[in-house]
Amino acid sequence: xxxxxxxxxxxxxxxxxxxxxxxxxxxxxxxxxxxxxxxxxxxxxxxxxxxxxxxxxxxxxxxxxxxxxxxxxxxxxxxxxxxxxxxxxxxxxxxxxxxxxxxxxxxxxxxxxxxxxxxxxxxxxxxxxxxxxxxxxxxxxxxxxxxxxxxxxxxxxxxxxxxxxxxxxxxxxxxxxxxxxxxxxxxxxxxxxxxxxxxxxxxxxxxxxxxxxxxxxxxxxxxxxxxxxxxxxxxxxxxxxxxxxxxxxxxxxxxxxxxxxxxxxxxxxxxxxxxxxxxxxxxxxxxxxxxxxxxxxxxxxxxxxxxxxxxxxxxxxxxxxxxxxxxxxxxxxxxxxxxxxxxxxxxxxxxxxxxxxxxxxxxxxxxxxxxxxxxxxxxxxxxxxxxxxxxxxxxxxxxxxxxxxxxxxxxxxxxxxxxxxxxxxxxxxxxxxxxxxxxxxxxxxxxxxxxxxxxxxxxxxxxxxxxxxxxxxxxxxxxxxxxxxxxxxxxxxxxxxxxxxxxxxxxxxxxxxxxxxxxxxxxxxxxxxxxxxxxxxxxxxxxxxxxxxxxxxxxxxxxxxxxxxxxxxxxxxxxxxxxxxxxxxxxxxxxxxxxxxxxxxxxxxxxxxxxxxxxxxxxxxxxxxxxxxxxxxxxxxxx
Amino acid sequence: xxxxxxxxxxxxxxxxxxxxxxxxxxxxxxxxxxxxxxxxxxxxxxxxxxxxxxxxxxxxxxxxxxxxxxxxxxxxxxxxxxxxxxxxxxxxxxxxxxxxxxxxxxxxx
Amino acid sequence: xxxxxxxxxxxxxxxxxxxxxxxxxxxxxxxxxxxxxxxxxxxxxxxxxxxxxxxxxxxxxxxxxxxxxxxxxxxxxxxxxxxxxxxxxxxxxxxxxxxxxxxxxxxxxxxxxxxxxxxxxxxxxxxxxxxxxxxxxxxxxxxxxxxxxxxxxxxxxxxxxxxxx
Numbered sequence: 049x050x051x052x053x054x055x056x057x058x059x060x061x062x063x064x065x066x067x068x069x070x071x072x073x074x075x076x077x078x079x080x081x082x083x084x085x086x087x088x089x090x091x092x093x094x095x096x097x098x099x100x101x102x103x104x105x106x107x108x109x110x111x112x113x114x115x116x117x118x119x120x121x122x123x124x125x126x127x128x129x130x131x132x133x134x135x136x137x138x139x140x141x142x143x144x145x146x147x148x149x150x151x152x153x154x155x156x157x158x159x160x161x162x163x164x165x166x167x168x169x170x171x172x173x174x175x176x177x178x179x180x181x182x183x184x185x186x187x188x189x190x191x192x193x194x195x196x197x198x199x200x201x202x203x204x205x206x207x208x209x210x211x212x213x214x215x216x217x218x219x220x221x222x223x224x225x226x227x228x229x230x231x232x233x234x235x236x237x238x239x240x241x242x243x244x245x246x247x248x249x250x251x252x253x254x255x256x257x258x259x260x261x262x263x264x265x266x267x268x269x270x271x272x273x274x275x276x277x278x279x280x281x282x283x284x285x286x287x288x289x290x291x292x293x294x295x296x297x298x299x300x301x302x303x304x305x306x307x308x309x310x311x312x313x314x315x316x317x318x319x320x321x322x323x324x325x326x327x328x329x330x331x332x333x334x335x336x337x338x339x340x341x342x343x344x345x346x347x348x349x350x351x352x353x354x355x356x357x358x359x360x361x362x363x364x365x366x367x368x369x370x371x372x373x374x375x376x377x378x379x380x381x382x383x384x385x386x387x388x389x390x391x392x393x394x395x396x397x398x399x400x401x402x403x404x405x406x407x408x409x410x411x412x413x414x415x416x417x418x419x420x421x422x423x424x425x426x427x428x429x430x431x432x433x434x435x436x437x438x439x440x441x442x443x444x445x446x447x448x449x450x451x452x453x454x455x456x457x458x459x460x461x462x463x464x465x466x467x468x469x470x471x472x473x474x475x476x477x478x479x480x481x482x483x484x485x486x487x488x489x490x491x492x493x494x495x496x497x498x499x500x501x502x503x504x505x506x507x508x509x510x511x512x513x514x515x516x517x518x519x520x521x522x523x524x525x526x527x528x529x530x531x532x533x534x535x536x537x538x539x540x541x542x543x544x545x546x547x548x549x550x551x552x553x554x555x556x557x558x559x560x561x562x563x564x565x566x567x568x569x570x571x572x573x574x575x576x577x578x579x580x581x582x583x584x585x586x587x588x589x590x591x592x593x594x595x596x597x598x599x600x601x602x603x604x605x606x607x608x609x610x611x612x613x614x615x616x617x618x619x620x621x622x623x624x625x626x627x628x629x630x631x632x633x634x635x636x637x638x639x640x641x642x643x644x645x646x647x648x649x650x651x652x653x654x655x656x657x658x659x660x661x662x663x664x665x666x667x668x669x670x671x672x673x674x675x676x677x678x679x680x681x682x683x684x685x686x687x
Numbered sequence: 688x689x690x691x692x693x694x695x696x697x698x699x700x701x702x703x704x705x706x707x708x709x710x711x712x713x714x715x716x717x718x719x720x721x722x723x724x725x726x727x728x729x730x731x732x733x734x735x736x737x738x739x740x741x742x743x744x745x746x747x748x749x750x751x752x753x754x755x756x757x758x759x760x761x762x763x764x765x766x767x768x769x770x771x772x773x774x775x776x777x778x779x780x781x782x783x784x785x786x787x788x789x790x791x792x793x794x795x796x
Numbered sequence: 797x798x799x800x801x802x803x804x805x806x807x808x809x810x811x812x813x814x815x816x817x818x819x820x821x822x823x824x825x826x827x828x829x830x831x832x833x834x835x836x837x838x839x840x841x842x843x844x845x846x847x848x849x850x851x852x853x854x855x856x857x858x859x860x861x862x863x864x865x866x867x868x869x870x871x872x873x874x875x876x877x878x879x880x881x882x883x884x885x886x887x888x889x890x891x892x893x894x895x896x897x898x899x900x901x902x903x904x905x906x907x908x909x910x911x912x913x914x915x916x917x918x919x920x921x922x923x924x925x926x927x928x929x930x931x932x933x934x935x936x937x938x939x940x941x942x943x944x945x946x947x948x949x950x951x952x953x954x955x956x957x958x959x960x961x
Binding site: 696697698699700701702703704705706708709710711712713714715716717719720721723725726728729730732733736739740743744746747748750751752753755756758759760762763764765766767768769770771773774775776777778780 | 797798799802803806809810813814816817822825826829832833836839840843844845847848851852855856859860863864867868870871891892895896899900903911912913914915917918920921925926929930933934937941944945947948949951952953955956
Binding site: 677680 | 898
């Protein structure tokens with residue numbers, strides 16, 4: 049099958065663009081970058097068609113072993129790639145949506161500096177993400193995991209001359225690191241307990257164990273894996289990096305922080321489902337973390353004014369939904385939502401990018417409005433995406449979200465109700481953004497050459513009136529819109545993944561859950577229409593009436609400030625006063641300087657003999673003579 | 688009238704050596720503690736004389752003439768040294784107009 | 797009789813030696829040194845070294861000391877000024893005593909019950925004996941010392957002459 053070719057194409061793209069891109073014309077850079085992803089996509093199709101993946105084949109996993117990487121005692125870790133149906137789904141998402149975003153980026157980044165560097169990093173990201181998905185053991189997954197974290201850092205901090213961008217990149221990397229620490233511990237425990245990191249070996253062993261055996265170990269491993277997932281997939285408590293990551297260019301937000309990297313945690317938990325199923329409470333914890341995050345992030349999304357921040361909190365919230373799906377045992381529902389979320393969230397971000405591009409860098413919703421006459425294509429595609437995420441019947445988001453909510457109801461009804469409320473909020477804030485952006489009067493100040501304020505992509509200079517995006521940008525939008533509309537209907541993931549995950553049984557008479565969620569979505573849309581189109585003064589008055597809760601929510605519940613005070617500042621201060629001042633400056637420098645001082649003092653002492661003073665020389669001579677005589681007297685002389 | 692106790696007829700060799708030691712240490716003392724260059728020089732001569740006495744004494748003890756020869760050579764060398772040394776002192780005096788040993792300290796610091 | 801002579805000349809030697817170290821004016825020290833040398837010459841005689849005693853008086857006391865006195869008078873060296881009282885001023889006597897004590901201990905260790913010095917016991921100190929030893933066994937040092945003296949003369953002349961401007 050030559051699976052290794054799939055990640056190699058983007059790696060070649062990275063090398064070529066990275067080394068030579070500076071001297072190549074933009075068209076060449078585009079060709080290399082998009083071409084490599086396209087080749088990867090084609091190869092994925094070839095592999096999957098070859099294995100009859102779409103026509104009933106690939107029921108068992110197919111492994112390709114390349115070489116042994118680590119051989120240490122009894123632990124042997126090889127570089128192996130594996131393909132099963134779950135991998136197939138992920139591969140299609142990563143390469144397909146990735147390709148569309150690469151094409152979009154050629155239009156979006158056309159005016160930016162560091163063009164070749166951007167595409168080099170994007171290709172490198174694709175490489176690592178594909179390794180993550182294709183890896184057949186925990187260590188390869190971790191390699192990909194770390195690699196996408198690195199690329200995320202590089203891409204968030206793409207405008208590294210701006211302090212807030214490099215701060216955001218640092219934050220993303222460091223918070224991810226905390227999650228990675230948990231993941232590493234889990235990997236160690238797995239190696240210790242199972243003697244191998246290979247997926248096949250581990251999961252076969254786990255499945256062969258009776259349910260209650262080693263439950264403590266399994267729970268520990270599962271919870272540590274969850275810690276890693278909360279870091280990468282932005283759940284409570286490690287979600288704080290994702291909103292700040294919007295400092296990166298919009299295609300980055302679309303690709304990494306919507307469609308692919310953040311879903312790595314979901315993928316990892318789905319892959320390790322055997323371990324989670326054998327642990328008594330880990331799945332409960334996953335579900336609780338998921339639902340809490342979903343609700344929490346949705347409330348924050350209600351109040352944000354930066355369009356990318358709204359979508360960022362929406363991503364956190366939707367990831368929470370995926371975790372709920374996983375946690376309630378409906379693994380395939382969670383993966384389904386990964387797929388549909390990739391479609392509509394990538395579309396939302398790319399559409400937002402299109403809007404920002406049209407407004408020459410403006411990101412604040414308060415300065416938008418009435419854009420539907422200027423950017424019709426963007427509007428229609430964003431409408432498709434917003435309807436999909438709101439769970440409008442028969443669109444993609446509807447299927448996956450409904451599956452998750454049904455599983456939630458089976459598991460614990462209170463989760464279902466909170467999920468419904470969150471769905472309502474989701475619909476509300478997405479359409480809030482939509483109406484504020486495209487309806488009403490244009491509130492911005494384009495027409496002069498003012499730059500928007502707030503976190504922005506680099507302004508493209510003033511373009512005069514808002515204008516529609518070039519084809520390189522709206523064609524991917526259109527394709528994603530189509531996918532958002534029909535993707536749920538066409539691709540029935542739970543049925544597809546049945547060999548891997550048992551589909552949860554539908555309890556009879558539970559169709560009412562579906563109607564409730566539809567109702568919640570429509571209510572949200574309607575409320576948004578009322579608030580932002582019909583009577584635009586309502587939100588303001590609500591904010592003033594409930595000033596204190598509003599202030600808390602608007603400031604993201606001051607979580608960042610809390611982390612700063614509780615964790616960051618103590619560590620920085622402690623490091624500064626203890627490690628730097630005491631240990632380094634006083635201790636180590638003291639020792640090193642002390643040696644110098646001792647040498648100097650000794651020199652001073654010995655210097656006394658060279659006084660230039662004849663009589664002191666004489667005295668030294670006499671003393672020496674006395675010593676020699678005394679020595680001879682004691683030892684008996686030369687006799 | 689009571690008779691004074693009879694004197695010893697002669698003196699043991701070690702007494703000569705003791706005398707030599709005393710003279711030597713006197714020379715050392717002068718060498719260390721006098722400030723006039725010429726006096727220091729003379730203390731050196733005193734040390735040399737003390738050593739000469741020591742040589743002769745041992746020559747007596749061993750009944751050999753070699754000690755006398757050594758003593759002879761010491762005298763010759765002392766003469767040469769005295770000549771050159773005094774010439775140096777003359778030169779120093781011409782340059783610095785002083786014979787105080789403490790002031791001839793241009794090597795200091 | 798030997799004992800009395802020894803005591804006498806030893807006393808003269810020590811007193812003159814102390815005088816040498818103590819006197820302020822160099823000329824007094826020089827004259828004391830002459831006294832020491834004379835006393836030592838007598839002691840050499842007691843030990844049977846006739847030639848050496850004569851050489852001592854002729855060369856040492858007669859030539860070297862005269863040279864010293866010439867230089868002292870030439871330089872018109874006055875009395876020594878009283879210098880700074882450094883720690884050395886109070887350390888001299890103790891150091892001296894230590895020194896003497898050490899050497900005395902050494903001697904006492906090595907020569908218990910030694911023989912007595914009797915005048916006339918040693919007969920090989922005549923000029924004939926010294927001459928024959930000098931020109932046979934010690935010929936090489938003898939020639940070398942003559943070269944040494946030549947060099948010393950050269951050095952003294954070079955050092956002490958006036959600069960040719």
